[in-house]
Amino acid sequence: MADLSPLAVAIPLVVAAVLVGAAVVLPRPVVDAASLAAAIGVAVLCALVLSDVADGRVVYWFGGWTPRHGAAVGVSFAIDEIGAGLALFVALTFVGAFMFSWRYFVVVGPFFHALMLVFLAAMVGFSFTGDLFNLFVFFELLSVSAYALVAYDIEEEGPIQGALNFAVTNSVGAFFILSGIALLYGRTGALNMAQIGQTLAGSHVDGLVVISFTLITVGFLTKAAVVPFHFWLADAYSVAPTPVCMLLSAAMSELGLYALARVYWTVFSGALGGGEESLQVVFISAGVLTALVGALLCFGARHLKRMLAFATIAQIGLFLTGLGLLDSGAMAGAALLVAADGCLKASLFVSVGALQHLFQSVDELRLRGRARRLRVTGPLVVLCALGVASLPPFGPWLGKALIEEAAGDAGYGWLPVVFVVTSALTSGALLRAAGRVFVGWGPRTDPIAAGAAAAPDEVDPELQYRHDRVPSTMTTPAVALAVAGLALGLVPGMREAALDAGAGFVDRSAYAAAVLHGVTGLQAEAETIQPGVGSVATGLLTVALALGLAAVALFRERAPGAVDRAETLAAGVLGRLRALQTSHAGDYVTWLTLGTATLAAIFALTLTS
Amino acid sequence: MSVLPYVVAAWLVLVGLYGIVTSRNLLHLVVCLAVMQSSSYLLLLSIGYVKDAEPPIFADVPPTTPAVDPIVQALTLTDVVVGTTVTALLLALAVQTHKRYGTLDPEELRPKRPQA
Numbered sequence: 001m002a003d004l005s006p007l008a009v010a011i012p013l014v015v016a017a018v019l020v021g022a023a024v025v026l027p028r029p030v031v032d033a034a035s036l037a038a039a040i041g042v043a044v045l046c047a048l049v050l051s052d053v054a055d056g057r058v059v060y061w062f063g064g065w066t067p068r069h070g071a072a073v074g075v076s077f078a079i080d081e082i083g084a085g086l087a088l089f090v091a092l093t094f095v096g097a098f099m100f101s102w103r104y105f106v107v108v109g110p111f112f113h114a115l116m117l118v119f120l121a122a123m124v125g126f127s128f129t130g131d132l133f134n135l136f137v138f139f140e141l142l143s144v145s146a147y148a149l150v151a152y153d154i155e156e157e158g159p160i161q162g163a164l165n166f167a168v169t170n171s172v173g174a175f176f177i178l179s180g181i182a183l184l185y186g187r188t189g190a191l192n193m194a195q196i197g198q199t200l201a202g203s204h205v206d207g208l209v210v211i212s213f214t215l216i217t218v219g220f221l222t223k224a225a226v227v228p229f230h231f232w233l234a235d236a237y238s239v240a241p242t243p244v245c246m247l248l249s250a251a252m253s254e255l256g257l258y259a260l261a262r263v264y265w266t267v268f269s270g271a272l273g274g275g276e277e278s279l280q281v282v283f284i285s286a287g288v289l290t291a292l293v294g295a296l297l298c299f300g301a302r303h304l305k306r307m308l309a310f311a312t313i314a315q316i317g318l319f320l321t322g323l324g325l326l327d328s329g330a331m332a333g334a335a336l337l338v339a340a341d342g343c344l345k346a347s348l349f350v351s352v353g354a355l356q357h358l359f360q361s362v363d364e365l366r367l368r369g370r371a372r373r374l375r376v377t378g379p380l381v382v383l384c385a386l387g388v389a390s391l392p393p394f395g396p397w398l399g400k401a402l403i404e405e406a407a408g409d410a411g412y413g414w415l416p417v418v419f420v421v422t423s424a425l426t427s428g429a430l431l432r433a434a435g436r437v438f439v440g441w442g443p444r445t446d447p448i449a450a451g452a453a454a455a456p457d458e459v460d461p462e463l464q465y466r467h468d469r470v471p472s473t474m475t476t477p478a479v480a481l482a483v484a485g486l487a488l489g490l491v492p493g494m495r496e497a498a499l500d501a502g503a504g505f506v507d508r509s510a511y512a513a514a515v516l517h518g519v520t521g522l523q524a525e526a527e528t529i530q531p532g533v534g535s536v537a538t539g540l541l542t543v544a545l546a547l548g549l550a551a552v553a554l555f556r557e558r559a560p561g562a563v564d565r566a567e568t569l570a571a572g573v574l575g576r577l578r579a580l581q582t583s584h585a586g587d588y589v590t591w592l593t594l595g596t597a598t599l600a601a602i603f604a605l606t607l608t609s
Numbered sequence: 610m611s612v613l614p615y616v617v618a619a620w621l622v623l624v625g626l627y628g629i630v631t632s633r634n635l636l637h638l639v640v641c642l643a644v645m646q647s648s649s650y651l652l653l654l655s656i657g658y659v660k661d662a663e664p665p666i667f668a669d670v671p672p673t674t675p676a677v678d679p680i681v682q683a684l685t686l687t688d689v690v691v692g693t694t695v696t697a698l699l700l701a702l703a704v705q706t707h708k709r710y711g712t713l714d715p716e717e718l719r720p721k722r723p724q725a
Contacts, residue, residue, distance in 0.1 A: 133684060133687075137687060137691070140691045140694075140695075144691075144694050144695060144698060147695075147698055148698060151702060151705075154705050155705075155709075157709055157710070160702055160705050160706050160709060161706075161718065163702055164635070164699070164702050164703075164706065167695065167698060167699055167702070168629065168638065168642060168699070171642055171646075171695050171699075172626075172629070172642070172645070174691075175645060175646050175648075175649060178649045178688060179622075179648070179649050179652060182649060182652045182653050182656055182684075183652075183656075185653075185656060185680075185681075185684075186656040191680075582719060582720075583718075583719065583720050584715055584716075584718075584719050585629070585638065585715060586629060586630045586631065586632055586638070586715055589626065589629045589630050590630050593626055593630070
């Protein structure tokens with residue numbers, strides 16, 4: 001079964017090439033069906049690989065170039081449960097996106113589908129690979145297809161600007177990654193992650209290792225949109241076509257964090273393990289900052305796609321704190337949270353896309369009360385919002401509970417407060433929007449959103465058709481994704497499986513043994529974490545806070561005076577944060593440079609031995 | 610091994626970054642990005658360079674002859690391809706920007722209000 005894994009990358013690439021080659025003769029339904037079939041095929045393959053890796057890592061060597069005497073010469077896929085699970089999640093999101101785009105675009109050439117398939121292949125390869133340079137190539141492949149997809153509506157103003165900022169900042173990030181890889185290659189003479197990890201382990205940590213670690217970290221954090229590398233995200237996600245948004249927000253940012261964790265655990269953990277505490281502080285502070293900034297901007301948004309873009313940033317912050325605890329239980333929680341929240345966000349993007357399809361607008365205030373007749377989409381959005389607020393016992397709650405338990409053990413007992421605030425603000429914004437759009441509650445203006453960018457009325461000719469109902473190709477993926485995200489917490493054995501996967505993921509020597517010596521039976525002892533009453537209480541508290549925030553925002557005339565003062569304060573902070581969002585690539589790269597210099601200084605002071 | 614190539618590589622990063630940050634023309638900005646990326650070509654090639662060594666082709670020399678590292682040139686070639694793709698895409702976006710806004714100056718493209 002190990003031999004199946006390359007097919008999951010090859011199939012979409014071949015189908016993409018055929019679609020472009022035969023562009024002239026293929027009718028639209030064939031293109032749609034072929035790409036949907038390819039995505040389903042990849043999902044099936046990923047599911048087979050996932051069931052395979054349950055018994056131990058799967059290592060596939062291209063061209064049969066297996067390691068000789070424990071030294072890797074070839075290029076390999078090294079797949080564990082987290083990699084395979086991530087690939088499966090990505091493939092399923094693509095299935096939803098292809099279904100959705102069936103009716104979303106009135107006119108669309110096969111180039112869109114081809115780019116999407118290349119994007120899919122790159123993401124799957126990125127999750128599977130065991131080779132550092134290969135990781136970089138897949139990273140660039142998925143980045144370039146994402147730039148092109150964001151700019152798909154090339155005749156519009158927003159997409160050009162968004163794609164330009166996205167491409168410039170992320171190319172700088174990718175360049176940093178390559179430089180870091182080159183330095184590592186110069187030191188170790190290897191590109192296989194396990195091999196580099198073995199050579200670095202226990203060695204003296206000098207400037208070169210610290211610089212390459214900084215460069216690689218910055219590159220992946222830029223892709224993940226962690227503060228202060230996050231500015232490009234809202235510009236890009238708010239202008240991309242909705243099916244693309246689903247993938248960007250549910251999967252692409254998360255892949256940046258996945259790569260950071262993968263590279264840390266396989267390559268650097270042996271050498272930098274001594275500085276674990278300072279790494280924890282750095283990653284957790286960055287995560288907390290990202291979560292709070294994203295959540296505030298999310299609550300202050302009125303452009304629904306921007307709202308979801310900022311929700312993505314807030315979630316990324318939470319994922320980063322999970323990874324940053326450098327603990328297998330927290331890693332398991334973060335993986336569950338990525339999958340569950342990713343499904344919910346993709347479902348929310350589908351619902352926003354449905355609104356856009358029907359009403360040619362994605363602006364919360366302009367849509368007020370107009371979507372009353374949508375009997376499925378409205379409740380679905382509310383359900384997803386409650387899921388985001390970690391309503392027990394659903395998927396996001398389980399993930400957060402695992403991270404919170406691990407945080408308590410690691411001496412970060414205050415982290416749940418950040419989780420509650422972030423999730424309550426994000427979910428509160430979504431509930432407020434749902435109340436306004438689907439019920440018509442709330443005033444026509446909103447002081448919190450007063451400074452926010454309004455969504456332009458759609459002038460896209462592809463969407464300029466009047467539709468009277470949401471087509472089932474849009475409701476089905478929305479419902480399926482929402483159910484998947486919520487049900488993840490209900491599947492029996494899911495918690496144990498995730499904890500097992502987390503324990504395997506952070507085990508550098510077992511990874512190296514599997515890749516370099518073909519010994520796959522080693523299984524690290526998984527932690528046992530049982531979410532307690534405390535987690536249920538924080539989950540319920542978050543839901544209550546989210547509902548309260550939404551209610552205050554919608555029925556402000558009946559709210560007490562203290563709310564006004566809090567609102568003025570929030571509006572002031574929001575104004576400052578918005579002023580930084582200049583939509584100017586040069587500014588964004590300045591922030592990136594500053595962030596890099598800060599990280600380099602901190603790492604140089606705390607990690608060198 | 611001379612340290613000069615590494616100094617030049619670091620210099621290219623810095624001038625490239627400076628150019629991107631201060632650029633008043635999108636074409637200039639894209640070229641600055643390319644300048645910065647060329648630093649990685651230099652870095653890779655100097656890592657694999659061995660003084661007084663042969664090219665890594667062992668057809669008519671004994672396999673023990675010192676040779677430069679053949680891997681880095683493959684990496685560099687891949688990197689060049691990637692860089693070209695990104696540059697081409699960005700230039701296409703710049704052309705489209707000019708069509709749409711009539712300017713290439715990022716300062717003039719700055720939205721009147723912050724976009725958040």
